Amino acid sequence: MKQMYLIWVLVSFFSFSVEAKLLIHPNKILKSYWGDQSSISPKSLLLSEQDKKNIKEKFKINVEESIFKTFVVKNSKDIVLGHGLLYTDKVKTKNMTLLILLNSSGHLETIEVVAFSEPMEYKPSKKWLGKHYNNKKLPEFIISKRTANISGATLSAHSVYKSAKVITAVWHYLNSKEVN
Numbered sequence: 001m002k003q004m005y006l007i008w009v010l011v012s013f014f015s016f017s018v019e020a021k022l023l024i025h026p027n028k029i030l031k032s033y034w035g036d037q038s039s040i041s042p043k044s045l046l047l048s049e050q051d052k053k054n055i056k057e058k059f060k061i062n063v064e065e066s067i068f069k070t071f072v073v074k075n076s077k078d079i080v081l082g083h084g085l086l087y088t089d090k091v092k093t094k095n096m097t098l099l100i101l102l103n104s105s106g107h108l109e110t111i112e113v114v115a116f117s118e119p120m121e122y123k124p125s126k127k128w129l130g131k132h133y134n135n136k137k138l139p140e141f142i143i144s145k146r147t148a149n150i151s152g153a154t155l156s157a158h159s160v161y162k163s164a165k166v167i168t169a170v171w172h173y174l175n176s177k178e179v180n
Contacts, residue, residue, distance in 0.1 A: 022115045026071060026084060026099045029112045033101060034073045034081045041072045045174060059169035061162075068170060080104045083171065086114065087163045092155050094118050100167040106175060108168060111160060122156050129160065 030040050045068040047055075052063045071084035082104055088097040094117030101109040111129045116122075 023113060026086060026114055029099055029114070030071055030073055030084050030101075033110065034075075037076055038073050038081060039076075040084075041074070043070045043072060044068065045070055045170070047170070051173065051177075055169050055173045058173065059165075061165050061169050063166055063170060065166075068167075082109060085167045085171065087167050088115075089159045089163050091118050091122065091159045096123075096156065096159055096163075098160065098163050098167075100164055102168065102171055106168065106171050108164060111164060118156070124156050124160055 027040055031038065047063065047066050047068070052066070055061065055063050065087075069086040073081045073084065075081055083102045085100050085102070086097060087100060088095050090096075095115070096113060096118065097115040099112045099114045101111070103109050112126075113123055113129075
């Protein structure tokens with residue numbers, strides 16, 4: 001009986017430590033960015049294997065996920081202001097979840113860290129994210145020698161870059177697919 005209890009305690013401990021720490025709720029970020037009067041509609045996007053193949057060919061990025069949680073933000077006149085897309089990526093050994101905000105044209109507005117499981121010193125700051133990713137088009141953001149380092153957080157920087165590129169590519173692909 002004691003062994004069962006010990007196993008239960010260990011399993012419980014490790015299951016709680018694996019989860020990412022929610023830093024801020026996505027709705028709060030969306031409301032603060034586009035205003036309290038905006039309406040937010042959550043939506044799930046499903047990519048087929050053919051969609052992922054087409055994205056890889058068109059945008060030169062591999063998309064592993066098939067389901068994306070998105071939010072459409074509209075004003076009181078039912079005009080789309082923008083989109084929020086959640087994306088989780090493994091940084092080193094644990095996950096980071098980003099909320100990537102795109103305007104109605106699909107340009108990257110900003111990136112917010114929603115949940116982070118790695119030590120907090122590896123978390124990209126708002127200042128760093130804003131400097132490198134705010135208001136950028138898909139081909140314009142790259143990690144290069146000009147990109148300022150995040151002390152001790154190179155893997156986080158690469159994860160943010162990959163996440164922004166995947167989300168923007170998925171959005172542009174699905175938007176062009178809807179138009180055609």
